[in-house]
Amino acid sequence: MYTFLNWLINTIGVMGYPGIIFLMFIESTFIPLPSELVIPPAGYLISQSKMSWTGVVLSGTLGSLLGALFNYAVAVYLGRPFILKYGKYFGISERHFTKGEKYFLKHGNISTFIGRLILGVRHYISFPAGLCRMNLGKFCFYTAFGAGIWVGILAYIGYFVGNNKEKMIEMSKQWSIYIIIGCILLVTIYVFWQKRKQNPIT
Numbered sequence: 001m002y003t004f005l006n007w008l009i010n011t012i013g014v015m016g017y018p019g020i021i022f023l024m025f026i027e028s029t030f031i032p033l034p035s036e037l038v039i040p041p042a043g044y045l046i047s048q049s050k051m052s053w054t055g056v057v058l059s060g061t062l063g064s065l066l067g068a069l070f071n072y073a074v075a076v077y078l079g080r081p082f083i084l085k086y087g088k089y090f091g092i093s094e095r096h097f098t099k100g101e102k103y104f105l106k107h108g109n110i111s112t113f114i115g116r117l118i119l120g121v122r123h124y125i126s127f128p129a130g131l132c133r134m135n136l137g138k139f140c141f142y143t144a145f146g147a148g149i150w151v152g153i154l155a156y157i158g159y160f161v162g163n164n165k166e167k168m169i170e171m172s173k174q175w176s177i178y179i180i181i182g183c184i185l186l187v188t189i190y191v192f193w194q195k196r197k198q199n200p201i202t
Helices: 002-015 017-028 039-047 053-090 094-115 126-131 136-161 165-198
Strands: none
Touching: 002 017, 017 039, 017 053, 039 053, 039 136, 053 126, 053 136, 094 126, 094 136, 094 165, 126 136, 136 165
8 A cells, every 4th residue: 555655646746736647536436446545645736846736636626527527428338228228137127227216316416526535436327417418517516515615625734744655544444435425415404494385485
């Protein structure tokens, strides 16, 4: 892990911001390259005055968005016909798919935003968005918004803990917990707001 971390720091140092975009593009697809191993080394390079906050956050967010758009395109091009034809073999009936599609069309904005903040979800949230043909402008906005927050947090971690991999992983886990708590609060507020819309007080 230490060798791999040093390799990432050297790679990002040599390739610069395009390297961050490329690595975060990979991270945002279904290839398992954790962002926790990409952005903190860039944060460390910020502390060494070799990169800037703006450059790291923008390039990390752009890479995440490009990877998400790749997944979105895959889902649009292959997903719906494949699921409708073969989904029954995986326990997904057309009725279940239609129900899920209606849910995402109604709640896709908050689902996309929160999905970008949660480990294990951020890599795959683009697929239901593509399957449901979510408005591309809204998809890009909420994807970039969520990804930008996460990239900023990871850069902050790398800036303050340096290339200490144990501390880096520990702080990433702590912030993941904080984010999950924040997402739960956000969902609670969203559900309450939706109920108020459906049942306005007269």
